[in-house]
Amino acid sequence: MSYDLYLKPRNGTIDRTALTQYFTNRPGYKTEGGEVWYLNEETGVYFYFNFAEKTAVDSKQATAEEEAEEEDEFQSYPIAFNLNYFRPSFFVLEAEPEVTALVRHFDLVAMDPQMDGMGVGDYSAEKLKTGWLYGNDTGYRAYIGLQKSTEPVFHLPGEQLERSWHWNRHRDNFYQSLGVDQFVPMIMFMARDNQAVTMSVWPDGIPVAMTPVDYVCIVRKEHTPTRFFRKQPQDMVIVPWAEVEPVLLAHGKSIANGKAISVNYTTPPKEVIKFVTSRVKQDWTPVRLRADQVLNSEIYLRFAEEGKE
Structure with a gap:
């Protein structure tokens, strides 16, 4: 259709x-x-x-x-x-x-x-x-x-979908407007327990300008945890935004009318490094979803309820 x-x-x-x-x-x-x-x-x-x-x-x-x-x-x-x-x-x-x-x-x-x-x-x-x-x-x-009852259907509120789309569509322009070399991650759609979530990547606590998402994937290469006096191999941890946001605000500032947080430093402060190295690996593996796989919750749920009547 x-x-x-x-x-x-x-x-x-x-x-x-x-x-x-x-x-x-x-x-x-x-x-x-x-x-x-x-x-x-x-x-x-x-x-x-x-x-x-x-x-x-x-x-x-x-x-x-x-x-x-x-x-x-x-x-x-x-x-x-x-x-x-x-x-x-x-x-x-x-x-x-x-x-x-x-x-x-x-x-x-x-x-x-x-x-x-x-x-x-x-x-x-x-x-x-x-x-x-x-x-x-x-x-x-x-x-x-x-639809078959066993098929997972991924959906998010329309406002969240359109906000993510707007961020990704204008991400390069936003990067150019910063005037400094900061990482501006895209927003990805991921599946967790058959539910759609949003996620961005923050490698090793580098300088970043990031907008709120459900989860942040921290890729650890330089700042992996130490075990038995040895640095562990490169890995990644998935951290809820609620845990990441205070760290970003403590070392950065809110910008773009509150739509993003910018942290800009030459090297990550020790508090940021400690935060990165101390995160525990998650018990779930994110699965990337295409944009066309994530529907508007308001529309999907409305018709899903009608179908039950």
Whole structure:
């Protein structure tokens, strides 16, 4: 199940070479044949554009003549945009500006067959979002109807998902704004006991600018514990944010309107080294989740409750 939007120039035709060059000059895109794929390695968001081929129509309620007219109408829109349903809400937040930029650059108009979509005519960024969100709800409902009781479903509150997405999407810009060489870790989605959690990495207590997460993975290479007067091999420990935050604040400061904590020193203070070396290894192994595996809790739980009735 997916959201499909068809685009064409308001006037004249579109040059395929110009279209390919446009995507080549934008980050995150890969062109292959008639398809253009977008993938952001930082956020995990993906979608694609292509030159629309002959598109099937619902022939159950259409005469042969009406069907031919509808097929011709679809074929007159040479660009197709596709964004899958059953995804976290931030997928459309990243996709919409990309579609909007394309429409503005080539002065395109749209044909949107989705319910609550924009219909035929001028493109609407807001209608793209509301149309996709409506269909995404349907995707959640359909999945829950087919779901096996033994299958784990990973989900987090929508606010937490979108905050994590925003951090990862703007992480490089945030690093550049610091003006100093500090590690800015990404937020990863992890599975713990079939539950989704957020996690960032803090290697050896190095200078860092970090936003709140559920857990921090401290990779210990230089500051591993000592046992029987010998340093132990490199390892990692998983520490709850509630334990890490006081250490960061004690040696750093809150920045970005309270959205992050920055610690900046030449070498880690002895208190930080003691904290790092004293952590005990966790009794669980984190398993990385893709961004598209973590759903919005509000949507999933709403339909899950309906399914029990």
